[in-house]
Amino acid sequence: MTELSFTDLANTIPFCAPADPAPKAPRFVMPPGAVDCHAHVFGPAEHYAYTSERTYTPPDASLKAYQQLHQTLGIERGVLVQPSVYGLDNSATRDALRALRQKGRDYRGVAVVSSEVSEKQLDALHQDGFRGIRLNLLFKGGLQWKDVVALSERLAARRWHLQFLIDVSDVDELEQRIKRLPTHCVIDHMGHMEAGKGVEHPKFQTLCRLLADGHAWVKLSGAYRTTGRQHLPYEDITPFAQALINSNAERCVWGSDWPHPHISVPMPNDGPLLDELANWAPDKHVRQRILVDNPEALYFADS
Structure with missing residues (x-):
């Protein structure tokens, strides 16, 4: 895979906006023990080359x-997900995990690998705290x-x-395919389906059934990726999040x-963005499951 320098990429591929540098605390x-189950680190660009x-x-x-960010939001643990800009090179995510874990911080990772990844490579990733593999099937060619x-x-x-x-509205036989897999399956960003298609869309309902039957997990994340709104609150996403819950x-x-890479709406502040969860799940006991108990089972059971 060809690698370009940071300067070359800046000249050929557009930059996305940075995260708000002054996150607010949630309302x-x-x-205790809250987990952020999906975030990324980038750079320094001169050290970690983009594809x-x-x-x-x-x-x-x-x-x-x-x-x-986590200190401001009151988050104690996290999961770093390999971003697509690094392709199969998990070095940036791995090094961040190593630094966190060397300080005694309880963090996990999700890597990206080829279908030919060796057992030795998987062993090394496990040692560094990785507990999952991300598959980008949203775009063709994966x-x-x-x-x-x-x-x-x-x-x-x-x-x-x-x-x-994936965009669940664009995947045929998702239910049958997921049910045949022998390992846990996690769906990014609430299924990544445009809100305008409606919560009653048959393939979104398929995702709901997969959750109800215990065959899949879902990340309540990335609301700005599918909303029809430009600014918080993303009220059109609330029915989707609540249907999943x-x-x-x-x-x-x-x-x-x-840091909310490559989004098409104005950059939200992370405090009000987290407050959306309180709108979706007003019961604190439900939020306890979503923020602590469920991540504990999915990512930290072998700690």
Whole structure:
């Protein structure tokens, strides 16, 4: 895979906006042990090269800024997800995890690998705190489903999970495919379906059934990726989030999606963005499940 310098990429691939550097605290009290289940770190760009097969160039989003975000929001643990700008090179995410874990911080990672990844490579990723593999099937040209099945069979023995970036409205036979996989499956960003298609869309209802039956997990994240609104609150997303929670609150986790790369709406502040969760789940006991208990089971059971 061809790699370009930071300067070359800046000249050929547009930058996306940076996160708000002054996050506010949420209006509600975060429970002890709260987990941010979806975030990324970027850079320094001069040290961690981006791939040429990208649709955006992110500004640096440092580990220090990530930790400051969690301190402000009241989050104690997190899951770093390998961003697409690095392709199969998990170095930036790995090094961030190593730095956090060397300080005794309880963090996990989700990597991106090829279908030919070796057992030795998976062992090394496990040692560094990775517990899942992300599959970007939102765009054509990624892994085929036969590769997904083979990878899932290898991950099941490790108690890892598969994380899918998909638009559920664009996937045929999702229910049958997910049910055949032997490992846990996590769906990114509430299924990544445009809000305008409506909560009664048959394929969104399929996602709800998968949750209800315990065959899938879902991340309550990335509301700005599917909303028809330009600014918070993203009221058109509330019915989707609540439908998922009502289907099975024990299979829902929350993620900030910080630093919110490559979004088409004005950059939100992370405090009001987290407050959306209180709108979706006003019961603090349900939020306890989403923020603490469910992530504990999915990411930290082997700690």
